[in-house]
Amino acid sequence: MNLKELAKSVGVSIATVSKVLNHYPDVAESTRQKVLEAVAKTGYRLPLHAQSLIGQSRLIALVFASTLPIDLNNAYFSDVLDGLKKRASEMRCDLLLFSEQSFSMKEDYVARCRHYHTDGCIVIAGDPTAPALQRLVLSEIPCVGIDLELTGTSTGYVTCNQTQIGEIAAEYIHDRQYQKPGYLGPGTLISLERENGYRTVFEKYGYEIRQEWFVRTHDFFEFSGYFAMKEMLKQPELPRVIFAASDLLAIGAMKAIIETGRKVPEDIAVIGCDDILHASLCSPSLTTVRIDKGKLGIASIDMLFDLLNGRTTSPAFLMEPELIIRHSG
Structure with a gap:
C-alpha cells in the first residue's frame, strides 16, 4: 500500500495523512486517530521518523563527538556499542550514527536530529562544553551521555566513578607495598579524574609524589603509552609501579619496559584500566580496573527511554568499577 491508497482508505487527502505522519498540529484529533489506526490495520510501512507514532519503533541518534583520533572500532567503545545495540534491539530501536565528519559546518547535531526526526540521542565521547553539544543539550531533544556529563532539562548520563577507579588502583598498590608510584594518561577530564583519585590515596598514606613520573600522553592508545614510557625509562631513577589511564596505554608501557630488558612486574609493575579483551591475552596478563562497558550501553538506552516516556529518573x-588481578602487578 502506498500513501495515496492509505489516504483513500481513510477518506482524507494525501496532505492530511502526510501532516499526521510528520507531527503537524493542525489536524483534528479524531482524524489523526483514524489515520494511525489505518496505518496499524493495513500494515503500511511508515517512514522511520514516524514509526514511533504507533509503537513500531523509535529512531535514536548515536552521536560520536570525540575530538581525539579514535573511532567506534576502539576496543573500549566496541564493547559499549555491543551493550547499546543489544538493548536497542530489545526496545525496537533503530540507530542512526552522527559523527563530526558526517555533516558540514553549517549544520549541527540539533539540525540533523530534526532533519531525521529522531526521538532522542545517545552521545558518546566529546567535550560537553563544545558549542555543538551545548546546543543539543539546551534543545528539546532528549539525550543521554556515555562517559559524558550532560546537564540540561531533558538529559542524563551514564558513566563509571572515575575518581574511584584511581582510588582502587592506588589502594591495591598500597596493599602490595609498592613504592614510587607513576601515572600515564592524557589531559582529558576522565583521565584527570582518575589521576586525582590515585593521587589522593597516596597523599593520605604519605607517599612521595614525583611529578616526573606522572606523564601526560597524547591519547589513550598503545603508541602513546609506549613512547611515554620510553622517555620515562631514560630517567636516572624509575617508578616501581605505573598506573595507566587505559589498558592500551598500559600494554604500550609494558612493551617499552620489556624491550629494555626489564621485567614486569619484578622491576616495574603495571596496572591498566577498562579490562578490554586484550588485557587478559597479553603477556604478562594485565592487572586492571574493570569497567562493565556493555552495561554502560544498556543503561544509556534505559535512561533515554525513561526520558522519552516522561518517567522521573x-x-x-x-x-562501580572492579579490580581484576592478573600477572602484571
Missing part, C-alpha cells in the same frame, strides 16, 4: 547512573 536520576540524571546520573554511576557504575
Whole structure:
C-alpha cells in the first residue's frame, strides 16, 4: 500500500495523512486517530521518523563527538556499542550514527536530529562544553551521555566513578607495598579524574609524589603509552609501579619496559584500566580496573527511554568499577 491508497482508505487527502505522519498540529484529533489506526490495520510501512507514532519503533541518534583520533572500532567503545545495540534491539530501536565528519559546518547535531526526526540521542565521547553539544543539550531533544556529563532539562548520563577507579588502583598498590608510584594518561577530564583519585590515596598514606613520573600522553592508545614510557625509562631513577589511564596505554608501557630488558612486574609493575579483551591475552596478563562497558550501553538506552516516556529518573547512573588481578602487578 502506498500513501495515496492509505489516504483513500481513510477518506482524507494525501496532505492530511502526510501532516499526521510528520507531527503537524493542525489536524483534528479524531482524524489523526483514524489515520494511525489505518496505518496499524493495513500494515503500511511508515517512514522511520514516524514509526514511533504507533509503537513500531523509535529512531535514536548515536552521536560520536570525540575530538581525539579514535573511532567506534576502539576496543573500549566496541564493547559499549555491543551493550547499546543489544538493548536497542530489545526496545525496537533503530540507530542512526552522527559523527563530526558526517555533516558540514553549517549544520549541527540539533539540525540533523530534526532533519531525521529522531526521538532522542545517545552521545558518546566529546567535550560537553563544545558549542555543538551545548546546543543539543539546551534543545528539546532528549539525550543521554556515555562517559559524558550532560546537564540540561531533558538529559542524563551514564558513566563509571572515575575518581574511584584511581582510588582502587592506588589502594591495591598500597596493599602490595609498592613504592614510587607513576601515572600515564592524557589531559582529558576522565583521565584527570582518575589521576586525582590515585593521587589522593597516596597523599593520605604519605607517599612521595614525583611529578616526573606522572606523564601526560597524547591519547589513550598503545603508541602513546609506549613512547611515554620510553622517555620515562631514560630517567636516572624509575617508578616501581605505573598506573595507566587505559589498558592500551598500559600494554604500550609494558612493551617499552620489556624491550629494555626489564621485567614486569619484578622491576616495574603495571596496572591498566577498562579490562578490554586484550588485557587478559597479553603477556604478562594485565592487572586492571574493570569497567562493565556493555552495561554502560544498556543503561544509556534505559535512561533515554525513561526520558522519552516522561518517567522521573536520576540524571546520573554511576557504575562501580572492579579490580581484576592478573600477572602484571
